[in-house]
Amino acid sequence: MNGKKQIFSVDTEETFSVSRRRFIQATGAFGLVAGFERLAPAYARPASGVNLWSDASGVGAVQKDVNLAIDHTPFGFAGRRAIATTINGSIPGPLLRFREGDTARIHVTNKLKEDTSIHWHGLLLPNAMDGVPGVTFPGIRPKEIFTYEFPLRQNGTYWYHSHSGMQEQLGHYGPLIIDPIGPEPFQYDREYVIMLSDWSFEDPHKVLDNIKKQSSYYNFQRRTLGDFFKDVDRSGLRATIADRMEWARMRMTPTDIADITGSTYTYLLNGLPPAANWTGLFRPGERVRLRFINAGAGTFFDVRIPGLEMTVVQVSGQNVQPVATDEFRIEIAQTVDVIVQPSADQAYTIFTEAMDRSGYARGTLAPRAGMSAVIPRRRPRPTLTMMDMGMAMSMGGHAGMAMPGMDMTADSKTPAAAPGAPPPMAGHDMAAMGNSSMPVPYAGFAGVLRDGTIVTASNLREPGTIPEPVMHGGDTHGTGSASPAMESRSRLHEPGAGLGEDGWRVLVYTDLKRLNPAPEFGPPTREFELHLTGNMERYMWSINGIKFSDARDPILLTHGERIRLTMVNDTMMAHPMHLHGVFMELENGHGAECPLLHTVNVKPAERVSLLITPMDSGSWAFHCHIMLHMEVGMFRVFKVSEPGSVATKSDGAHK
Numbered sequence: 001m002n003g004k005k006q007i008f009s010v011d012t013e014e015t016f017s018v019s020r021r022r023f024i025q026a027t028g029a030f031g032l033v034a035g036f037e038r039l040a041p042a043y044a045r046p047a048s049g050v051n052l053w054s055d056a057s058g059v060g061a062v063q064k065d066v067n068l069a070i071d072h073t074p075f076g077f078a079g080r081r082a083i084a085t086t087i088n089g090s091i092p093g094p095l096l097r098f099r100e101g102d103t104a105r106i107h108v109t110n111k112l113k114e115d116t117s118i119h120w121h122g123l124l125l126p127n128a129m130d131g132v133p134g135v136t137f138p139g140i141r142p143k144e145i146f147t148y149e150f151p152l153r154q155n156g157t158y159w160y161h162s163h164s165g166m167q168e169q170l171g172h173y174g175p176l177i178i179d180p181i182g183p184e185p186f187q188y189d190r191e192y193v194i195m196l197s198d199w200s201f202e203d204p205h206k207v208l209d210n211i212k213k214q215s216s217y218y219n220f221q222r223r224t225l226g227d228f229f230k231d232v233d234r235s236g237l238r239a240t241i242a243d244r245m246e247w248a249r250m251r252m253t254p255t256d257i258a259d260i261t262g263s264t265y266t267y268l269l270n271g272l273p274p275a276a277n278w279t280g281l282f283r284p285g286e287r288v289r290l291r292f293i294n295a296g297a298g299t300f301f302d303v304r305i306p307g308l309e310m311t312v313v314q315v316s317g318q319n320v321q322p323v324a325t326d327e328f329r330i331e332i333a334q335t336v337d338v339i340v341q342p343s344a345d346q347a348y349t350i351f352t353e354a355m356d357r358s359g360y361a362r363g364t365l366a367p368r369a370g371m372s373a374v375i376p377r378r379r380p381r382p383t384l385t386m387m388d389m390g391m392a393m394s395m396g397g398h399a400g401m402a403m404p405g406m407d408m409t410a411d412s413k414t415p416a417a418a419p420g421a422p423p424p425m426a427g428h429d430m431a432a433m434g435n436s437s438m439p440v441p442y443a444g445f446a447g448v449l450r451d452g453t454i455v456t457a458s459n460l461r462e463p464g465t466i467p468e469p470v471m472h473g474g475d476t477h478g479t480g481s482a483s484p485a486m487e488s489r490s491r492l493h494e495p496g497a498g499l500g501e502d503g504w505r506v507l508v509y510t511d512l513k514r515l516n517p518a519p520e521f522g523p524p525t526r527e528f529e530l531h532l533t534g535n536m537e538r539y540m541w542s543i544n545g546i547k548f549s550d551a552r553d554p555i556l557l558t559h560g561e562r563i564r565l566t567m568v569n570d571t572m573m574a575h576p577m578h579l580h581g582v583f584m585e586l587e588n589g590h591g592a593e594c595p596l597l598h599t600v601n602v603k604p605a606e607r608v609s610l611l612i613t614p615m616d617s618g619s620w621a622f623h624c625h626i627m628l629h630m631e632v633g634m635f636r637v638f639k640v641s642e643p644g645s646v647a648t649k650s651d652g653a654h655k
């Protein structure tokens with residue numbers, strides 16, 4: 001019983017063939033080697049007009065028992081091809097749709113020559129069903145069938161993906177919707193899944209190799225001499241040279257915004273590149289629910305639909321009090337549900353721009369197939385600020401000031417600090433600043449363990465409130481952390497690098513309030529702090545300066561205890577941190593209305609605190625959802641004790 005049900009009939013064959021013709025034009029002589037029509041699942045076909053609610057199509061039907069096969073499938077466009085890792089032969093994988101209260105049974109057949117797995121992102125389930133090889137189960141061997149079975153204890157928009165190696169980058173992901181038992185708290189007539197992702201024709205292992213050798217590998221737009229003369233023809237010699245100089249000068253800046261860029265990535269919307277123009281149909285005046293899912297392995301997307309206000313109703317699958325906005329940044333692994341109401345008989349562009357502005361994915365909402373609207377110009381790449389470097393307070397009054405002309409390369413090339421020594425940085429005396437009396441010392445600070453950084457005496461601050469700015473302590477986390485931010489502060493009210501200057505509204509974390517306030521919202525009894533650390537030059541990413549392979553002990557949590565987890569980002573990149581098995585209550589100033597998230601973006605030099613009450617026992621993964629950051633070690637295990645027992649070191653082994 002979800003809002004109003006309406007079946008909208010569209011001549012699918014007709015629209016399908018139109019889009020097919022258009023697509024062949026777009027790809028030229030290459031044709032359809034591994035056509036999208038074959039690879040795209042029904043819900044993601046361009047202009048299929050599929051209404052997910054339409055029982056007639058069967059696409060959005062509620063399931064209980066599902067068979068999924070993981071296999072290699074040729075995939076290609078624009079004259080190139082590669083072998084993708086697919087689920088039931090499609091990118092993205094099929095839409096799984098369940099009903100809250102049912103039990104899901106999913107049989108996964110591994111047709112690869114290597115192990116695989118599926119993790120159900122954001123789902124609360126028994127630990128053995130979480131699908132993380134080496135943490136919750138051994139993985140699915142070649143030729144093996146593994147049956148996942150778990151009760152559906154929640155509702156909302158989620159997704160699923162491989163947790164094995166780099167398979168996620170190769171197409172191993174899909175959307176998952178759980179319908180509520182009761183009515184939805186908001187009305188809509190039609191709905192679409194908008195799954196965003198990034199695709200590269202390079203092997204992800206090669207990508208990692210390249211980036212390890214040279215961290216700025218993908219930030220240099222490699223252009224040919226032919227391109228150069230084309231640009232000279234179009235813009236003139238002077239402008240073209242200035243542009244090239246700009247690229248060269250700025251080379252390091254985007255390194256800190258995104259590791260991998262449009263120089264190798266094609267950005268996909270429902271598995272389709274921009275030229276294929278995925279289109280969702282509507283009747284003017286209808287309320288359309290768009291379920292945005294960021295399945296990118298390395299890309300944050302900035303989402304807007306020029307001409308349409310978006311009302312955000314759900315984040316991380318959890319209902320929020322409706323917020324009207326014009327744009328939002330969707331971090332990797334996040335889901336954001338919005339409702340739009342296009343009233344005019346015209347097309348609207350769903351424009352999803354990569355955060356570093358190196359490309360975009362795009363689709364269209366239109367009353368009829370074959371329509372399109374203007375594609376907005378991409379904006380300039382964001383520039384890092386003093387705030388991003390954790391210098392906002394020390395520099396007094398220069399918060400957020402851009403640093404034009406500052407050569408980031410110099411900073412990043414500075415040799416890593418010896419363990420325990422303050423890191424040198426761009427001519428500033430960090431040691432002197434570290435002893436500055438200006439910033440507030442952490443009020444609840446009691447002591448630090450080498451791995452878990454346990455801090456006690458936490459109930460000094462009201463639960464749900466925003467943490468105060470804090471000076472970085474003396475521990476610089478060794479060589480794994482090249483240049484820790486001197487101070488960390490809440491940045492929940494900021495839209496993020498490159499957003500907020502366009503004259504329209506942008507969603508921020510402080511806008512989010514859960515729809516129904518928490519019935520019990522007590523203070524934490526214990527808290528600990530984790531630093532997100534990195535050394536960009538050496539492409540090392542870690543937690544508290546220690547990569548996962550060196551972190552033998554899990555972080556122990558006691559079943560049912562109330563914990564405050566504070567994350568401090570010591571790096572100049574944003575990290576979308578995901579905790580399995582429990583929702584994190586983001587302390588954004590709204591007390592018992594603070595939102596529930598499975599993935600939290602932590603901006604550069606930011607201090608974020610979250611309340612957690614772990615209720616499912618076992619070992620749960622906690623990691624950055626930038627795939628390469630996870631791969632090289634920004635990963636930990638949280639081990640939750642059995643009910644009634646306290647976590648101890650002795651049950652620490654998790655591997």
Ligand SMILES: [Cu+2]
Nearest residue numbers: 575624626629
């Ligand atoms: Cu990260």
